[in-house]
Amino acid sequence: MKYVSTRGKAETLDFEDAVLAGLARDGGLYVPEAWPEFSEEDILDLAGLPYAEVAARVILPFTGGAIDHETLVDLVNRAYADFAHRAIVPVRQIVDDRWLMELFHGPTLAFKDLAMQVIGLLFEHILEKRNARVCIVGATSGDTGSAAMEAFKGRERADVFILYPHGRTSEVQRRQMTTPTDANVHAIAVEGDFDACQALVKAMFNDHAFRDGMNLGAVNSINWARILGQVVYYATSSVALASTGPVNYSVPTGNFGDIFAGYVAKQMGFPVGRLLIATNENDILHRTAQTGRYEKAETTQTSSPSMDIQVSSNFERLVFELTGRDGAAVAAMMDDLATTGAFSLSQGQLDHLREDFDSARIDQQRVKETIAGILSDTGMVIDPHTAVAVAGAQDWTVEGPVVSLACAHPAKFPDAVREATGQIADLPPHMADLYDREERVTVLANDLATVQAHIRRAVSR
Numbered sequence: 001m002k003y004v005s006t007r008g009k010a011e012t013l014d015f016e017d018a019v020l021a022g023l024a025r026d027g028g029l030y031v032p033e034a035w036p037e038f039s040e041e042d043i044l045d046l047a048g049l050p051y052a053e054v055a056a057r058v059i060l061p062f063t064g065g066a067i068d069h070e071t072l073v074d075l076v077n078r079a080y081a082d083f084a085h086r087a088i089v090p091v092r093q094i095v096d097d098r099w100l101m102e103l104f105h106g107p108t109l110a111f112k113d114l115a116m117q118v119i120g121l122l123f124e125h126i127l128e129k130r131n132a133r134v135c136i137v138g139a140t141s142g143d144t145g146s147a148a149m150e151a152f153k154g155r156e157r158a159d160v161f162i163l164y165p166h167g168r169t170s171e172v173q174r175r176q177m178t179t180p181t182d183a184n185v186h187a188i189a190v191e192g193d194f195d196a197c198q199a200l201v202k203a204m205f206n207d208h209a210f211r212d213g214m215n216l217g218a219v220n221s222i223n224w225a226r227i228l229g230q231v232v233y234y235a236t237s238s239v240a241l242a243s244t245g246p247v248n249y250s251v252p253t254g255n256f257g258d259i260f261a262g263y264v265a266k267q268m269g270f271p272v273g274r275l276l277i278a279t280n281e282n283d284i285l286h287r288t289a290q291t292g293r294y295e296k297a298e299t300t301q302t303s304s305p306s307m308d309i310q311v312s313s314n315f316e317r318l319v320f321e322l323t324g325r326d327g328a329a330v331a332a333m334m335d336d337l338a339t340t341g342a343f344s345l346s347q348g349q350l351d352h353l354r355e356d357f358d359s360a361r362i363d364q365q366r367v368k369e370t371i372a373g374i375l376s377d378t379g380m381v382i383d384p385h386t387a388v389a390v391a392g393a394q395d396w397t398v399e400g401p402v403v404s405l406a407c408a409h410p411a412k413f414p415d416a417v418r419e420a421t422g423q424i425a426d427l428p429p430h431m432a433d434l435y436d437r438e439e440r441v442t443v444l445a446n447d448l449a450t451v452q453a454h455i456r457r458a459v460s461r
């Protein structure tokens with residue numbers, strides 16, 4: 001299995017190189033040259049298997065023989081050993097054919113752990129084979145950063161630098177990034193918003209001297225392995241719930257990574273129906289699905305900060321599909337975005353998008369009402385990101401089962417939960433002392449040279 005860039009110019013790579021590279025050198029994102037397809041029989045065989053076994057089978061064809069089945073099963077088992085629920089990703093019923101897929105039982109209480117814990121071990125596996133080291137830089141709107149730090153802390157072959165928007169994450173999110181004590185993980189608070197952090201990371205990768213000198217790696221949602229790790233729970237849940245027809249998913253969406261994994265599962269033959277792009281007020285993807293025009297706007301701070309995003313990096317992977325995998329066309333659209341702040345899909349491309357995707361925009365008042373409503377209907381406390389998905393699903397007319405993705409534990413966003421329900425969402429036992437741990441963070445200006453200098457110093461120390 002080879003990996004090609006969405007912009008068509010970068011070198012084609014094998015699985016391990018694509019995973020280590022993160023962003024392609026032409027500014028594009030790596031995607032497999034073709035989607036592996038599972039037969040109906042392969043898919044039926046997965047029913048009832050342990051999560052790690054399904055994960056190994058789903059991931060295997062993407063590795064092109066680089067990693068064997070046994071190694072994958074072992075790796076995935078170790079990755080999820082500390083999850084608080086033995087099912088790894090339990091699915092709970094809301095009502096009738098409406099379900100909630102709980103993705104928050106990992107160490108940092110958000111779905112990012114599912115892929116990231118695998119990536120930590122995958123990097124270790126690859127770097128040991130090559131006797132190499134890597135310097136991982138990433139931008140986070142809140143949850144990716146701590147997930148990366150948890151996955152890599154104490155690992156000898158990696159340093160991790162996480163840029164987050166100063167003052168714009170929840171306190172729990174911030175503390176999860178600033179309290180790990182391992183010397184190889186570093187939190188950087190940037191004086192800017194998430195898009196500024198993401199732009200700094202992209203600029204570091206496009207500075208090839210810096211990139212090669214530091215041996216940069218990325219585990220942001222642009223890294224192919226992030227998407228791959230997320231395909232697995234669409235596989236397990238669609239197989240479990242498809243008895244009445246293909247399973248539809250409502251996905252709280254920011255960077256378009258999680259929902260793209262659902263699209264991939266569908267391409268592979270899993271019984272995935274339609275996918276709902278559920279956004280908060282930062283609705284660039286909702287507007288795109290409605291009008292075909294992808295146009296940046298100001299970022300609004302909401303109660304679901306992990307979706308306070310106006311440039312949705314993984315959308316480029318879908319655009320690549322919508323253009324019929326035409327790298328030059330994608331590159332031209334991304335040039336338009338860089339120079340004018342927008343690009344347009346053709347009518348044909350928009351129709352193609354609508355074959356698989358619907359969209360919804362859920363405002364903060366509705367989020368609040370949904371958190372309260374789900375509590376009174378089911379006794380479950382959901383977080384604001386989950387509420388965006390659940391509200392989107394409530395408004396959605398679609399046939400068959402609907403699964404809303406519960407992407408974060410409510411205790412991660414206690415203020416929003418208290419405001420909606422009057423209840424305090426307690427942290428689970430392994431994190432109960434989070435508020436007492438000492439914080440370690442460097443605040444830096446939104447300036448490329450400043451951030452690069454800091455990283456050079458901290459790595460060489």
Ligand SMILES: *Cc1c(COP(=O)(O)O)cnc(C)c1O
Pocket residue numbers: 110111112143144221252253254255256257258259306307385386407408
């Ligand atoms: C990251 C995140 C999202 C958005 O996921 P994308 O893959 O960026 O679309 C939604 N909810 C939570 C809780 C998250 O951490």
